[in-house]
Amino acid sequence: MKFQIQREQILSILQKIYLVSIQRATAPILENILIKITNKTDLLIIGTNLDIELKKNIKLTSCSENGETTVSAKKILNVIRSFSPKTKIDLILKNEKLLIFCKQIKFSLSTLPAKNFPSINILDNQKEISLIENNFKMLLESTYFAMANQDVRSYLNGMLFEIKTNCIHVIATNGHRLSRAKCAISSNIDFDYAIIIPRNGILNLVRILENTNKTVKFNISKKYICISVSGYTLTSKLLEGKFPEYNYIFEKNYLDNNIILVDCTMLKNALKRISILSDKSNSIILSLKKNCMIVYIKNIFHEKAEEILEINYIGKFIEIGFNVSYMLDALNTIKSNKVKIFIINSKSSILIEDESDFAINHIIMPIRI
Secondary structure (H helix, E strand, O other), X not given: OEEEEEHHHHHHHHHHHHHHHOOOOOOHHHHEEEEEEEOOOEEEEEEEOOOEEEEEEEEOOOOOEOEEEEEEHHHHHHHHHHOOOOOEEEEXXXXXXXXXXXXXXXXXXXXXXXXXOOXXXXXXXXXXXXXXXXXXXXXXXXOHHHOOOOOOOHHHOEEEEEEXXXXXXXXXXXXXXXXXXXXXXXXXXXXXXXXXXXXXXXXXXXXHOOOOOOEEEEEEOOOEEEEEEOOEEEEEEOOOOOOOOOHHHHOOOOOHHHEEEEEHHHHHHHHHHHHHHOOOOOEEEEEEEOOEEEEEEEOOOOOEEEEEEEOEOOOOOEEEEEEHHHHHHHHOOOOOOEEEEEOOOOOOOEEEEEOOOOOEEEEEOOEOO
């Protein structure tokens, strides 16, 4: 095996695939990535942890020698990263060593046989859909932060994908907050489907997606999902279990006169300032009265901070506490200048929406104050 490639081209790929290889590596071969040349110009790089597989296909500009091997993902990443920007790198497999050359620099890395590298194969019947890449990126970035992390309820450690009537809904929750987003599917479908993609699969997708109009292709089977875009293909096991019913939360009696309309940037800046004094609970209090919001905090050290904001609100007086990080995560998805916050009372969840885009919704449970 022999090929030449630009540092930046291979570095960006290795950075993404390395993060798959280091997750739950239970055998030496899983700490490696597979590098393969076919047809003299087709480069394939793969990383896996048996639950998730990420691969990238690249068309090389110059002819190479076919071959394949596996090498430590961490070592090759650090080697490539150490080279000067905009340099060409030569990689040669010789006597079971991967030789890496860059100008006057030479590395020799140990390898393991490619035949021992595991792969994930989807064998059963598959459902196929497609989306525009920037729409899919918007769905994930608007919701992924609400996923649970290492919750005993395994189905919360991932994201629900619901496909129905030519629309895809994605939902994530940790039991204290819930985020939902939706968009139209570019391909006509004649089936409804619901799957849960695990947290690590979603996080790896967020890293590879870009703001383009390219097509993202999904192949969904009973136990796996395969997602392809821009030369990347991510295959992930699906989580088992029933995702909790969530639609009833959005059907609560959010009264029209209890709607807060506020400048989103102003509210975010106030939350960031006041939360400087937050403690481990990360809680902050909103005090509401006609056309006025007071954002304030009292921490365990008896320190205080407050900021008064002018808002549009004609409802009753309410004081309600929240996790400030949850609030900021939701507000960061708002694209309009104004954000709508629907509130019932101090003990009920709130609903956060963009003033002009109803495709993204956030539910946040209050904190006891």
